[in-house]
Amino acid sequence: MYSDLSLTHFMSGLEKRNPGEVEFHQAVYEVAESVIPFILDNPVYQKAAILQRMTEPDRSIIFKVVWEDDAGNIRLNRGYRVQFNNSIGPYKGGLRFHPSVNLSILKFLGFEQTFKNSLTTLPMGAAKGGSDFNPKGKSDREVIRFCQSFMTELSHYIGPNTDIPAGDVGVGAREISFMFGQYKRLRHEFTGALTGKALEFGGSLIRTEATGYGAAFFMEAMLQHRDDSIRGKKCVLSGSGNVALYCAEKIIQLGGKVVTLSDSSGFIYDEQGIDADKLAYLIELKTHQRGRISEYAEKYRCDYFPTQSPWNIRCDLAFPCATQNEIDKKSAHALVSNGCIAVAEGANMPTTIEAIKVLQHAKLLFAPGKAANAGGVALSGLEMTQNSVRLSWSATELEDRLATIMKDIHRQCVKYSDDGDYVNYVNGANIAGFIKVANAMLAYGV
Template sequence: MNSIDTFIEQRTGGSNPQTSYGAVLKQEASALRGFLGQNDSFTRHKVFERLALPERIIEFNVSWLDDQDVVQINTGWRVQHSSLIGPYKGGLRFHPDVNLDTLKALAFEQSFKNALTGLPIGGAKGGADFSPKGKSDTEILRFCQAFMTELYRHIGPARDIPAGDINVGLREIGYLFGQYKRIVNQFEGAVTGKSRHFGGSHVRTEATGFGVVYFLQSLLKEQEQTLEGKTVCISGAGNVALHAALKAIQAQAKVITLSNSRGLLTNESGFTEEQINWLLENQYKHDNLLESAEQEFDVNYRSDSPAWQMACDIAIPCATQNELTLEHLEKLVESGCQVIVEGSNMALTDEALQAIKDKDIYFAPGKAANAGGVAISTLEMSQNATFSPLDYDAIDEQLQDIMQNIYRQCADNAIERNGKPDLHSGASIAAFKILGEAMIAQGV
């Protein structure tokens, strides 16, 4: 066991659950092992070990009143992982399964992702074990205000700039930003993902999904291919999944699946732009959006079915972490799938991630492929600072350039496996170089 393996065992207690911080550290150590063996400076300065530990972890109580005037108690966290290349940046997620271990893993990955954008932003992640689902609008307002009443002292436009993530959309961001503004008595870009009516940016809602497809198109272009005529399976039915589907359809791909936690929506002839736009317009208006879509269009809905049972050329998981298992991977490869692109963070289980190295398939990790959202969040920060909003086309063009550049970095640093570039190792090495050089330059 080398020094990095020993360090990970000591810091994680040897545990390795699927979503754990320890598992992510082991994945990154594996991807970087060959590179570190050839770069004594990074090893001598213990860059990996220092980068593995968050700079700061903030944990706090969130007490709020529900509609029955009963006090509810949740826990909030902010993991400020790395400020080596800029202020902390990363999303907030509200979900009953949120815990510190998962947030540490996501914050570590966020630092790598943000480095790949080429923009001056560090990495962070945060949230609470609270779910807006089943809560009234007033209860969500009270919770967001209570959450920000503690968080505000740890964030700011030059310190830490949270954004949205799972269950934190325009509504929640609006409530969070409103409370921040009341407390600090300043209108400043301390939160991104805001409505365009008060400092938000064009393309922010579409950015992650569009960016996934722009990255995919760069990958295919390298193989002298396009999306035209390709069959695509997508999981998820939120902003990332629906905008990835929309952009893929506009590129003449045939998107045949969407999914949510309850089931699978399929259209074997391919969803149309009209259908995707209907889903986007109605995603918050139905108890089960996909089941309602079956009643609206000639599509099929099945409960409790994964997206990966249908044959496809390209798979884009856009739902949540650990959604694509080894069994799913085997089925996709058997069906002839050529490319898997992570639209969600850490979509593949650790088992699937290890196995994919030996498969004849291209794999694009989320830290690279889904970086479009944080990239546009950073452009929103710039627009807030200068009070100079950009138009839609200008921002979309910048998004395309950023995603093409991220792909280029991954490909240029990738180790070749089975005659294909290992983009997972390429992304890790490219980001690690940026962070490691900044760390060494700034001293101990």
């Protein structure tokens, strides 16, 4: 049945089984392109149909979420939990509340999570979930009612040794707190069934910063591998959420010069550089005041480009931290032309497959999200550990552990890259992530 493992044949079968799920198809193609040649050289994985099994979720749970808004109207949303693979540990992955949420996006994220969690070396399986509910513009009472209704159903499928959700887009400490309160109420237990909790009841320090810090740490590791560093480098970043803001913070601490950030309205270009004081203003503006990036341009009198992305700005390093497929083929050519030497993905799948080919052909260092943005889930894993042993580590201890994990992910990517002097981090991350999960699956039998 699985004797023909050509990329074309494999993708044809996957697309037939998962029609219309374009985000999922893209994520699987990117991995399969790297992994299939490795499998053909190691036929034990082909005989056991490991890749076919790995691309099929263990289960996809879909449920209705009924709640009441402040005007007394009954509202209906759809909830999801895609439990992808628990071969190396309990399911682990975020919950996303956004109107764009659908099964294809969650399967893509859950599949990516399989490799990302494997790379951290922590014992975590992979899952993803969420709802098409939009918390923006909702009152706290409406968000509470939605979260309680959502968790009433989700609680049947999660637990500290089964599935440990975390936050993602639209799900911060507020939403996690509301859901954890309902879980505790329903299950009559205080356990680490969610991560991203408030510090007062089992949360972890630097969880907010972890994904952004991790992307900067990974970039530093890539540069150090060729006797270079972030210090003195001109860096362009997209986004202005937690990932982008704290990636910028760590870059500044490492001596880099951050010149751009963006939101859905456009991007700022501060030629003088965003220093620690300016960044503190941005963090207050974006995370507490819900302001627009254009307000920074007005305050500091820098350039603002509405409805554009920053990839045409001359730079040394690029960090896409905003959204899916934000770097397309044209943007990739612009980065190459403008002297960029390395790209680290802070967001999930922000670079199209065609754009990745352009960057790799030009021999730019390119770190895929499953490696570069693994800091968030790594810190979630450390929160799980703290909950299990009933203690909390200091911010310094956690940052040291995070830096070590990111360096170890980099080491794995280098080990399994197969392009001679040029480190192909896509191949390295995909193969390293695959091996650990695949070997566990082989050990369990069919």
